[in-house]
Amino acid sequence: NFRCRSAFKLLEIDDKFKLLQPGFSVVDCGAAPGAWSQVAVQRVNSAGTDPELPHGTVVGIDLLNIPPLDGAYFLSSHDVTDPSTHAKLLALLPNNQAHVILSDMAPNASGFQIMDHEKLVAMCLSLIDLAEKILRPGGSLLCKYWDGFLVNKLQEKLLSSFNSVRTIKPRASRMDSAERYFLARTYRKPAK
Numbered sequence: 001n002f003r004c005r006s007a008f009k010l011l012e013i014d015d016k017f018k019l020l021q022p023g024f025s026v027v028d029c030g031a032a033p034g035a036w037s038q039v040a041v042q043r044v045n046s047a048g049t050d051p052e053l054p055h056g057t058v059v060g061i062d063l064l065n066i067p068p069l070d071g072a073y074f075l076s077s078h079d080v081t082d083p084s085t086h087a088k089l090l091a092l093l094p095n096n097q098a099h100v101i102l103s104d105m106a107p108n109a110s111g112f113q114i115m116d117h118e119k120l121v122a123m124c125l126s127l128i129d130l131a132e133k134i135l136r137p138g139g140s141l142l143c144k145y146w147d148g149f150l151v152n153k154l155q156e157k158l159l160s161s162f163n164s165v166r167t168i169k170p171r172a173s174r175m176d177s178a179e180r181y182f183l184a185r186t187y188r189k190p191a192k
């Protein structure tokens, strides 16, 4: 039983791209009410459900409260874009590193499409700063965006620190016409 239907988007993406492996450390940005974290806990085995497989780690962050979940640490009432959140996050990750950053974050929609698009792109850009602090070389970032004029810039920015970037439109999100995800894979630290 998932807390929210959004779980099916992540299941669909992960079935295809195998981002979440047993033993992996995952950061779930914009995690409330916790459905993506439920999927991540199962797939990385962070609740230790399969004693034969390595145990992973799941850390979820949201401005809102995230009800507790076995196998996950939650930073409720935390802003992902705030650098003070990053330090707390680091302390919860084994070796201070994540294999995967997931983001289903979205600002409250104002109804002004261009403004909402710009806000969400700014949030995605802040995930690139977060990646620089916590993502392992070779790691992946999956982030939601709303389609619009800044998408090419965002993709270029991702390509400056990941080897590949693809656009995903899950079948489970077909009702929301502007919603897409970028899957950026094989992280390398950007040259300074």
Ligand code: SAM
Pocket (backbone or CB within 6 Å): 003, 004, 006, 007, 029, 030, 031, 032, 033, 034, 035, 036, 037, 061, 062, 063, 064, 078, 079, 080, 081, 104, 105, 106, 107, 108
């Ligand atoms: N993936 C979640 C699930 O499956 O349960 C649903 C996520 S919901 C679509 C988007 C969430 O992003 C909201 O709960 C919202 O509070 C959160 N959010 C928006 N801006 C944020 C920020 N700056 N920091 C943390 N969370 C944020």
